[in-house]
Amino acid sequence: MRQFIIRRTCYSIITLFILSLTIFAVVRLTGDPATLMAEPGARAEDLARVRAQWGLDRSWPVQYYQFVQNILSGNLGISFNYRMPVSELYFERLPNSLQLALAATLLSFLIGIPAGLLSAVRVDGVWDQTGKVVALLGLSIPGFWLGLVLILIFSVYLEWLPTGGKGDWRNLLMPALALGWYFAASLLRLTRSSMLEVMRSEYIKLARLKGLPGYVVIAKHGFKNALVPVLTLAGVNLVVMVNAAVIIEVVFAWPGIGRLLFEGIFQRDFPLVQGIVVLAGVMIVFVNLLIDILYAYIDPRIRLTR
Amino acid sequence: MSTTTAPRAIDFTAPTPVRRWLRDLPLLPLLILLPFALAATFAPFIAPYDPTEPVPGAKVFAPPYWMEDGSAATLLGTDFQSRDLLSRLIYGARVSLIVGLMGTVVAGSLGTAFGILSGYIGGWVDQCIMRLTDAWLALPALVFAIFLATVVGPSMWNIVIILGLVYWTRYARVIRGEVLSLREREFVQLAEIAGASRLRVIVRHILPNVLNTTMVLASLTIGVVIIAEASLSFLGVGVPPPEPAWGLMLSEARSTLMAGKWWLTVFPGACILLVVLATQLLGDWLRIRLDPQQRNL
Amino acid sequence: MSAPLLEVRGLKTYYFTFGGSRVVKAVEDVSITLREGETLGLVGESGCGKTTTCLSIVGLLPSAARVVGGEIRLAGTDLAQKSAREMRRLRGSTIAMILQDPMASLNPLFSIYTQVAEPAYYHLGIRSRSLRRRVEELLRAVRIPSPAMRMRGYPHQMSGGMRQRIVGAIALAGGPKLIIADEPTTNLDVTIQAQYLDLLMDIQEETGVALIFVTHNLGIVAKMCNQMAVMYAGRIVEMGAVRDLFGAPRHPYTRALLGSMAKLGSKEPLYAIPGQPPDLAHPPPGCAFHPRCSDALPRCATQDPDEVQCGLNWTARCWLAA
Numbered sequence: 001m002r003q004f005i006i007r008r009t010c011y012s013i014i015t016l017f018i019l020s021l022t023i024f025a026v027v028r029l030t031g032d033p034a035t036l037m038a039e040p041g042a043r044a045e046d047l048a049r050v051r052a053q054w055g056l057d058r059s060w061p062v063q064y065y066q067f068v069q070n071i072l073s074g075n076l077g078i079s080f081n082y083r084m085p086v087s088e089l090y091f092e093r094l095p096n097s098l099q100l101a102l103a104a105t106l107l108s109f110l111i112g113i114p115a116g117l118l119s120a121v122r123v124d125g126v127w128d129q130t131g132k133v134v135a136l137l138g139l140s141i142p143g144f145w146l147g148l149v150l151i152l153i154f155s156v157y158l159e160w161l162p163t164g165g166k167g168d169w170r171n172l173l174m175p176a177l178a179l180g181w182y183f184a185a186s187l188l189r190l191t192r193s194s195m196l197e198v199m200r201s202e203y204i205k206l207a208r209l210k211g212l213p214g215y216v217v218i219a220k221h222g223f224k225n226a227l228v229p230v231l232t233l234a235g236v237n238l239v240v241m242v243n244a245a246v247i248i249e250v251v252f253a254w255p256g257i258g259r260l261l262f263e264g265i266f267q268r269d270f271p272l273v274q275g276i277v278v279l280a281g282v283m284i285v286f287v288n289l290l291i292d293i294l295y296a297y298i299d300p301r302i303r304l305t306r
Numbered sequence: 307m308s309t310t311t312a313p314r315a316i317d318f319t320a321p322t323p324v325r326r327w328l329r330d331l332p333l334l335p336l337l338i339l340l341p342f343a344l345a346a347t348f349a350p351f352i353a354p355y356d357p358t359e360p361v362p363g364a365k366v367f368a369p370p371y372w373m374e375d376g377s378a379a380t381l382l383g384t385d386f387q388s389r390d391l392l393s394r395l396i397y398g399a400r401v402s403l404i405v406g407l408m409g410t411v412v413a414g415s416l417g418t419a420f421g422i423l424s425g426y427i428g429g430w431v432d433q434c435i436m437r438l439t440d441a442w443l444a445l446p447a448l449v450f451a452i453f454l455a456t457v458v459g460p461s462m463w464n465i466v467i468i469l470g471l472v473y474w475t476r477y478a479r480v481i482r483g484e485v486l487s488l489r490e491r492e493f494v495q496l497a498e499i500a501g502a503s504r505l506r507v508i509v510r511h512i513l514p515n516v517l518n519t520t521m522v523l524a525s526l527t528i529g530v531v532i533i534a535e536a537s538l539s540f541l542g543v544g545v546p547p548p549e550p551a552w553g554l555m556l557s558e559a560r561s562t563l564m565a566g567k568w569w570l571t572v573f574p575g576a577c578i579l580l581v582v583l584a585t586q587l588l589g590d591w592l593r594i595r596l597d598p599q600q601r602n603l
Numbered sequence: 604m605s606a607p608l609l610e611v612r613g614l615k616t617y618y619f620t621f622g623g624s625r626v627v628k629a630v631e632d633v634s635i636t637l638r639e640g641e642t643l644g645l646v647g648e649s650g651c652g653k654t655t656t657c658l659s660i661v662g663l664l665p666s667a668a669r670v671v672g673g674e675i676r677l678a679g680t681d682l683a684q685k686s687a688r689e690m691r692r693l694r695g696s697t698i699a700m701i702l703q704d705p706m707a708s709l710n711p712l713f714s715i716y717t718q719v720a721e722p723a724y725y726h727l728g729i730r731s732r733s734l735r736r737r738v739e740e741l742l743r744a745v746r747i748p749s750p751a752m753r754m755r756g757y758p759h760q761m762s763g764g765m766r767q768r769i770v771g772a773i774a775l776a777g778g779p780k781l782i783i784a785d786e787p788t789t790n791l792d793v794t795i796q797a798q799y800l801d802l803l804m805d806i807q808e809e810t811g812v813a814l815i816f817v818t819h820n821l822g823i824v825a826k827m828c829n830q831m832a833v834m835y836a837g838r839i840v841e842m843g844a845v846r847d848l849f850g851a852p853r854h855p856y857t858r859a860l861l862g863s864m865a866k867l868g869s870k871e872p873l874y875a876i877p878g879q880p881p882d883l884a885h886p887p888p889g890c891a892f893h894p895r896c897s898d899a900l901p902r903c904a905t906q907d908p909d910e911v912q913c914g915l916n917w918t919a920r921c922w923l924a925a
Contacts, residue, residue, distance in 0.1 A: 011437075011440070014437050014440075014441075015437065015440050015441045015444055016441075017441075018437055018438060018440075018441035018442075019441045019442075019444065019445065022441065022442070023453070026453070026454060026457055027457055030457050030458045031457075031458070036457065136583065136586060136587070137583070139529070139582075139586060140529060140579055140582040140583040140586055141579050141582075142533045142536055142537070142575065142578050142579070142582075144537065144540060144556070145556065145571075145575035145578060145579070148556065148559075148560070148563065148571050148575065149571070149572065149575065151563060152563060152568055152571060152572075155564075156563065156564060156566055156568075157566075163564070201707065202702060202704055202707035202708045203707065203708055203709055203710040203711075205663070205702065205708075206700075206702060206708045206709075206770070206773070207710070207721075208663055208694070209661065209663065209694055209695060209699070209700045209702075210694065210695035210699075210721055210722045210725075210773065210776075210777070211691050211692060211693065211694035211695030211696055211722065211725065211726060211777070212691075212695065212721060212722075212725055213691065213725065214691070216725070221710055221713075224712055225710065225711075225712055228712075240446050243446055243449060244446030244447075244448050244449055246448055246449065246452065246537075246541065247448070247537050247540060247541065250540075250541065251560070261449070261452065262541060265452065265456055265541065265542065265543055266542065270456070273452075273453060273456050274453070276449075277445070277449055277450075277453045280445065280446065280449055281444060281445050284444050284445070284446070285444050288444065299712070301711060301757070301759050
C-alpha cells in the first residue's frame with residue numbers, strides 16, 4: 001500500500017507539472033502576454049511597466065520558475081476588477097460552489113443509482129426501457145438549457161421558485177437539478193452496466209448456489225461489487241463539478257467559482273481567469289489523489305499488498 | 307408429470323441482403339439529422355430572411371405564429387431586434403454542425419494519432435503521452451476551453467482548434483488500449499516478422515482496425531462537442547457575432563426570459579437537444595453494428 | 604438396497620433463443636439414479652449437456668432455458684415441481700455445487716469467513732461463536748492450515764488449490780446430501796489435482812455425501828467414481844458401473860473416448876474422434892452420434908436408438924448393443 005501511495009503521489013506531481021507548464025506555455029505562445037496581464041485599454045508605457053513587473057522580459061525558464069514559485073506560495077495575482085488577490089477570491093467563493101456541487105451530486109445519486117440498479121435487476125422491463133430513454137435525454141440536454149427551461153416553468157409561469165441567487169433550499173433546487181442531470185444519466189448507465197456485469201459473474205452464481213435469499217444475493221454481493229466503479233466516478237466527478245459549474249452558476253446567478261470565472265472573462269480580468277484555472281487544476285489533481293488513496297484503502301486487494 | 311411445452315422449431319431465415327441493410331438503418335436519428343444537415347448546407351437558400359437584419363414590418367418580440375400577436379411571416383417569432391428566429395436557427399445550424407463536426411474531426415485525428423503512437427511504440431513516448439493526457443484530462447473541458455478562448459481570442463477556426471485540443475485526450479486513451487491489444491495479434495506480428503517498417507505496419511494493419519473504434523467514439527462524443535460549442539457561445543467566448551449561434555441566441559434570450567418570451571429560449575435549445583440526441587442514437591447504433599458483443603448499454 | 608437419493612427420469616431441458624424462434628435441445632431424455640455415498644462421473648465433450656443437466660437439477664438455469672419434460676426426484680420429492688423459494692432452501696443446504704474456476708467463484712470483496720459462513724448462517728441458523736467454530740471446522744475438514752487465521756483473509760491472498768478447497772468448504776457448510784462438482788480440477792495444477800481428489804474422496808467417506816462429478820477426464824473417473832454416465836448431444840449414451848464400462852464399453856462413443864486416452868508407455872498413436880458434435884438446434888435424424896460412428900448401421904441414420912439394458916444397472920443407447 002505504501003508503494004502504491006508513493007507512486008500515485010509522484011504521478012500527481014508530474015500531472016501538476018505538466019498542467020502548469022501548459023498554462024504557462026499557452027499564454028506565452030499565443031501572442032504578447034503583456035497585453036493579457038495589463039488591464040484593458042493599456043498604453044505602451046503601461047505594457048512596459050507590466051512587462052517589468054511580471055518579469056515578462058526574462059527568459060522563459062526563469063519565468064516558469066517564478067510562475068511555479070508564485071503558485072506554491074499561493075500568489076496567483078491580483079484581480080483587476082476586485083483589486084484583491086485571486087486566491088482570496090477563489091477560496092471565498094469555493095464554499096458556494098461546493099454546496100451546489102454537493103446538492104447536485106446528492107440529487108444525481110438519488111436519481112441515478114437506484115434507477116440504474118432497478119434497470120439492471122429487471123432488465124428489458126418497463127423500468128429499464130424508461131431508464132434508457134431518461135439516460136439518453138440526460139446526456140443530450142444541455143445543462144444550461146435545462147436550467148433556463150426550469151426557470152421558465154417554475155419561476156416565470158408557476159412562480160414557485162426564485163430565479164437565482166443564493167438563499168435557502170428553494171434557490172438550490174433548480175441549479176442542483178440542472179447541474180446534476182447529466183451526471184444522473186451517466187450514473188444510471190454506469191450503475192446499470194456495472195450491475196449487469198456483476199450479476200453475470202461466477203461469484204453471484206455461487207451465491208445463488210448457496211441458496212442465499214434473493215435480496216441477499218443482489219444487495220450484499222451484487223450492489224457492493226457493482227458500486228465500486230460507480231463510487232469512483234462519483235468522487236472524481238464531485239471535484240470536477242465544483243470547478244466546472246460555470247454555466248449553471250451563470251444562469252442562476254449563483255455566487256460560486258464558475259460565476260467568478262465568467263466575470264473574469266467578461267471584464268477581461270486575465271489574472272482572475274488564469275488564477276482560477278490554475279487553482280481548479282490543482283484542486284482536482286489533489287482530490288483525485290486523495291480519492292485514489294481512499295479507494296485503495298477500501299479495496300482489500302490493494303490494501304493488503306505492499 | 308411436470309410441464310411439457312412443445313418447442314416451436316421455427317427456422318431463422320435471413321431476409322435478402324438489401325432489405326436487411328435497409329431495415330437495419332437507424333431511421334430515427336437520420337430523420338432528425340436530415341433537416342439540420344440541409345439547413346446547415348443550404349442555409350442561404352432555405353432561410354426566409356437574413357438572420358442579422360431585422361425583418362421589415364415585423365414587430366419586436368413577435369411570438370410564434372400560432373399564438374396571438376404572432377404572424378405567419380415570422381413562423382417562430384422574432385427577437386429583440388425583430389430578427390426572424392427561424393432564419394437565425396437555420397443559420398445557427400451551420401455554426402453548430404460545422405464547428406461540432408470539425409472539432410470532432412480534429413480531436414479524433416489527434417487522439418487517434420497519439421493513441422496509436424502511444425500504444426504501438428510504447429516506452430517513454432507512451433509515458434510522455436499518457437502523462438500529458440492525464441494532465442489535460444484533469445482540467446474540466448469547459449474550463450480549459452474557456453481559458454484557451456480567452457487567451458487566443460474567439461473566431462470560428464480558433465474554436466474548432468480549441469475544441470480539438472480539449473477533447474483529443476479522450477480518444478487517445480481508448481485508442482491506445484485498442485492498439486495495445488492489437489499489437490499482440492498474429493497478423494501484426496507476422497507483418498513485423500516479415501520486416502515491414504513501423505510506419506507500414508501502422509498504416510496498413512493497425513489504423514484500419516482502430517478506425518472502427520474511432521468512429522464509434524466520435525459519434526458518441528460529437529454531442530459533447532456541440533454542447534461545448536454552445537456553452538462557449540453562451541458565455542460569450544464562442545463564435546463571435548454577427549454569425550448566429552444557438553448558444554449565443556440562448557444567451558441573448560436570457561434577459562427576456564422573465565418577460566415570458568419563451569420561444570427565444572425554447573427553440574434554440576430544442577435544436578441543440580435534437581441534434582445531440584440524434585448523434586447519440588447514431589453512435590449507439592454504430593457501436594452495436596460494429597461490435598455486436600457490446601450490447602451492454 | 605436403500606431407496607435412491609436422486610432419481611432423474613426423462614429430463615428434457617431446452618434453450619429458447621432469438622425470441623423463441625431457435626430451440627437448442629441441450630438435454631434430451633436424461634435419466635440418472637444415484638444412491639447415498641455413491642459417486643457418478645458425468646463425462647462428455649464440451650457442449651454435450653453435462654452442465655445444463657446439473658443446473659437443471661439445482662434449479663438455476665439461465666433465463667433462456669427451461670425444463671420442458673421429465674422429473675427430478677430428490678429423496679422422493681420432484682424438484683421440477685417445487686417453487687423457487689423451496690428450491691432456494693434446498694440449494695446450499697441439501698444440494699451443493701462446486702464450480703470450475705475458484706478465483707471467479709469467490710467474491711473478491713468479502714473475507715473467507717464471510718463466504719464460508721453464509722450457507723451455515725442462512726440455512727442452519729448458526730450464529731456468532733458457534734458460527735465461527737463451524738467455519739474453522741469446515742476449513743479444517745478441507746485441510747486448510749491455520750484456519751482461524753486464514754478465515755480472516757481474502758480470496759486474492761490464497762493459491763488456486765486453496766481457493767478451490769475453500770469452495771469445497773462452502774459446499775459442505777450447509778450439510779449437503781448431494782454435491783455436484785462441475786469440473787472442479789480443470790483449472791488446477793496437475794500436482795494439486797490429485798490432492799484435491801483425495802480430499803473429496805475422504806470427505807465422502809466421512810460424511811456419506813453423494814457426488815456427481817462432471818469431467819471430460821476419464822482418468823479422474825477411473826479414480827473417483829463407481830458409476831459413470833457418458834453424455835453425447837444431450838443424451839446419455841451409456842451408463843453403468845465404471846468397471847463395466849471401462850472393461851467392455853458397449854457404445855461406440857464410449858469406446859472412442861476410452862481409446863483416445865493416452866496410455867503411459869504405450870507406443871500406439873493417439874486416436875482422435877473425427878468430425879464435430881452436432882448442432883443441437885438442428886440435430887440429425889436417427890442416432891446423434893451416427894455421422895461420426897465407424898460402426899454405424901443403416902438404421903442408425905433414421906431411428907434414434909432406445910436405451911438397451913446390457914446388464915444390471917447398465918444401459919447403452921445403441922442399435923449395436925441391442
